[in-house]
Amino acid sequence: MGDEDWEAEIIKPHVSSYVPVFEKDRYSSGANGDTFNRTLASSSEMGDGSSRRDHFMRSGFASGRSLGNRDPGESNKRENTSTVGGFGVGKSFGNRGFSNNKFEEGDSSGFWRGYQDGNDSEGSGSSRRGGRGSFRGCRGGFGLGSPNSNYEQDEGTQRSGGIFGSRRSALSGADNGDTFQSRSGSGSGRGGYKGLNEEVITGSGKNSWKSEAEGGESGDTQGPKVTYIPPPPPEDEDSIFAHYQTGINFDKYDTILVEVSGHDPPPAILTFEEANLCQTLNNNIAKAGYTKLTPVQKYSIPIIQGGRDLMACAQTGSGKTAAFLLPILAHMMRDGITASRFKELQEPECIIVAPTRELINQIYLEARKFSFGTCVRAVVTYGGTQLGHSIRQIVQGCNILCATPGRLMDIIGKEKIGLRQVKYLVLDEADRMLDMGFGPEMKKLISCPGMPSKEQRQTLMFSATFPEEIQRLAGEFLKSNYLFVAVGQVGGACRDVQQTILQVGQYSKREKLVEILRNIGDERTMVFVETKKKADFIATFLCQEKISTTSIHGDREQREREQALGDFRCGKCPVLVATSVAARGLDIENVQHVINFDLPSTIDEYVHRIGRTGRCGNTGRAISFFDLESDSHLAQPLVKVLSDAQQDVPAWLEEIAFSTYGPGFSGNARGNVFASVDTRKNYHGKSSLNTAGFSSSQAPNPVDDESWD
Numbered sequence: 001m002g003d004e005d006w007e008a009e010i011i012k013p014h015v016s017s018y019v020p021v022f023e024k025d026r027y028s029s030g031a032n033g034d035t036f037n038r039t040l041a042s043s044s045e046m047g048d049g050s051s052r053r054d055h056f057m058r059s060g061f062a063s064g065r066s067l068g069n070r071d072p073g074e075s076n077k078r079e080n081t082s083t084v085g086g087f088g089v090g091k092s093f094g095n096r097g098f099s100n101n102k103f104e105e106g107d108s109s110g111f112w113r114g115y116q117d118g119n120d121s122e123g124s125g126s127s128r129r130g131g132r133g134s135f136r137g138c139r140g141g142f143g144l145g146s147p148n149s150n151y152e153q154d155e156g157t158q159r160s161g162g163i164f165g166s167r168r169s170a171l172s173g174a175d176n177g178d179t180f181q182s183r184s185g186s187g188s189g190r191g192g193y194k195g196l197n198e199e200v201i202t203g204s205g206k207n208s209w210k211s212e213a214e215g216g217e218s219g220d221t222q223g224p225k226v227t228y229i230p231p232p233p234p235e236d237e238d239s240i241f242a243h244y245q246t247g248i249n250f251d252k253y254d255t256i257l258v259e260v261s262g263h264d265p266p267p268a269i270l271t272f273e274e275a276n277l278c279q280t281l282n283n284n285i286a287k288a289g290y291t292k293l294t295p296v297q298k299y300s301i302p303i304i305q306g307g308r309d310l311m312a313c314a315q316t317g318s319g320k321t322a323a324f325l326l327p328i329l330a331h332m333m334r335d336g337i338t339a340s341r342f343k344e345l346q347e348p349e350c351i352i353v354a355p356t357r358e359l360i361n362q363i364y365l366e367a368r369k370f371s372f373g374t375c376v377r378a379v380v381t382y383g384g385t386q387l388g389h390s391i392r393q394i395v396q397g398c399n400i401l402c403a404t405p406g407r408l409m410d411i412i413g414k415e416k417i418g419l420r421q422v423k424y425l426v427l428d429e430a431d432r433m434l435d436m437g438f439g440p441e442m443k444k445l446i447s448c449p450g451m452p453s454k455e456q457r458q459t460l461m462f463s464a465t466f467p468e469e470i471q472r473l474a475g476e477f478l479k480s481n482y483l484f485v486a487v488g489q490v491g492g493a494c495r496d497v498q499q500t501i502l503q504v505g506q507y508s509k510r511e512k513l514v515e516i517l518r519n520i521g522d523e524r525t526m527v528f529v530e531t532k533k534k535a536d537f538i539a540t541f542l543c544q545e546k547i548s549t550t551s552i553h554g555d556r557e558q559r560e561r562e563q564a565l566g567d568f569r570c571g572k573c574p575v576l577v578a579t580s581v582a583a584r585g586l587d588i589e590n591v592q593h594v595i596n597f598d599l600p601s602t603i604d605e606y607v608h609r610i611g612r613t614g615r616c617g618n619t620g621r622a623i624s625f626f627d628l629e630s631d632s633h634l635a636q637p638l639v640k641v642l643s644d645a646q647q648d649v650p651a652w653l654e655e656i657a658f659s660t661y662g663p664g665f666s667g668n669a670r671g672n673v674f675a676s677v678d679t680r681k682n683y684h685g686k687s688s689l690n691t692a693g694f695s696s697s698q699a700p701n702p703v704d705d706e707s708w709d
């Protein structure tokens, strides 16, 4: 988040959200276009994994070795070299920076200097604040600075000290994307707290729960305020219940092994009817197009209805959101809730937290959908939007509060939300919510005055990944008799995603990306990169290549982020370049491809990223560029994740895994990457299986995976 200085240098007001100003052409096929092209991903072929794979192999994309061979000599310059010029002060884009493939090498002028300078100031809120200013709608800029930092650490690492730096804010009150927004130069912007993937504003309400690091950064009295008011979501029923179709593999969910651990779990339900929900909820479920429960829903709904605490782990895109929303709503309807009415202090019965703004907004929309026609009122509040607007929404009534952590603490501090009535606390992406980025905020939340103790509230945690150490931390939040539901392999990738790992050196990545995207055509594709600056860079580069692209990352204004997501969702920009901020939870229809331009630093992150495709029984593809210089540490967990998901494992990747980890490494070893099961060793609970297709003895034995530990 320290790249504000170079950002100020960008002069490209005509590019909003990276929608290039050209007529989209039909993208002529690249060299391999005749084998890897749009028709490959047509629904008929998507159903046939083998034929897809064949095409893919023929196209050459799976040929890691040959790709890798092109790279020697172009590696190991990643961290200590600078880029070509072309992005210096006042310069336009597109000269050497884009034509030269080696954008990480070269001299230290222009783009690169800003690139590095920005990171240099990562930990220093004040230095960042001084130099901001940019055109809204046109992020990404290239300022000047000294090339002495490591841009890789931009978004993928935990901050210390600097994590509470300033959150940039627009000075102008106009939320007009085209207006020039000068940013604070006062050195006193709103207090900002930056987690790993998210930046959330923490202000200083009267009784603000300010951490040490927040101290002195008042959100109220110093610096500019965030003025963005998100447009209200459509109110018509069709929009509220808009949904996409489940895919051809939806029924295969029934064959996934489910393990429930902990004392005395209630039996799973098999149908929505068995959940005994009220008629309004049933109507809403039907209008949402749900006819059949997913495994995580079959097990979680009765557990939550039984009043138990829960940690649930299920593959990406398999319906975890409804798994907690439906039973909570059912309880609320059954127990009766205070109907929404204006009050300065609202006391919601349910608080849901999630790590990113877009995700919490999505959860809110789901809550609104399922509570349609009831007196339950859900409200959302998240950073990057006007606090006053959030407060106005909240005081009108709030039974379910959906919030990002920093904004939640802010609102609590302002005494707009009281916690005494909280019966349900939901941590979505719970492993992320408890890690070093958000864990401290969550601890503060549960020790806020008024927050019922864990014995008196129901705490629910959901994620597709649950590392062991996080499971242990979670014990602090959960009653000791909580239940653990594992659908499939804890931390495993969704099997509906066809995964391909290509060996691509740093300096061949852009060329390869363009080649793949040209062959993909207009199919929706998310391209993940490791840093915010690189997201801007690659998005702009792709626009230059006449590929309609937008970008989302933590340094974009919230309005820009939402615009980008909107443009991607509706297909206006079929390519979204993103950092990890978009890795988790986002449920976007028709994302057919995920490309890891940069692999993430952890395997969990990989699993979440590729889970943006292949959702709800639909198939998808993930292509990852594996750079020998920087990604070797991922070889072993990648081999494991690939083989668990029954994907082809490239021989070269296995070799790297072996050579990295020595003769002790076995293809079945998992290392310490994931817990394979509930980490509590002392429970005497039973395990139950999702019966369709397996009996206990026939089912794959989850204990096999413990050899990884």
Ligand SMILES: Nc1ncnc2c1ncn2[C@@H]1O[C@H](COP(=O)(O)OP(=O)(O)OP(=O)(O)O)[C@@H](O)[C@H]1O
Residues within 6 Å of the ligand: 243, 244, 246, 289, 290, 291, 292, 293, 294, 297, 314, 315, 316, 317, 318, 319, 320, 321, 322, 463, 464, 584, 585, 586, 587, 611, 615, 616
């Ligand atoms: N029983 C169901 N029938 C049909 N569609 C469903 C059902 N349950 C969930 N869905 C749909 O499946 C999609 C994915 O659900 P959801 O976003 O809750 O997945 P998730 O498990 O939370 O994924 P992630 O791990 O990525 O956060 C959504 O569009 C949701 O509406």
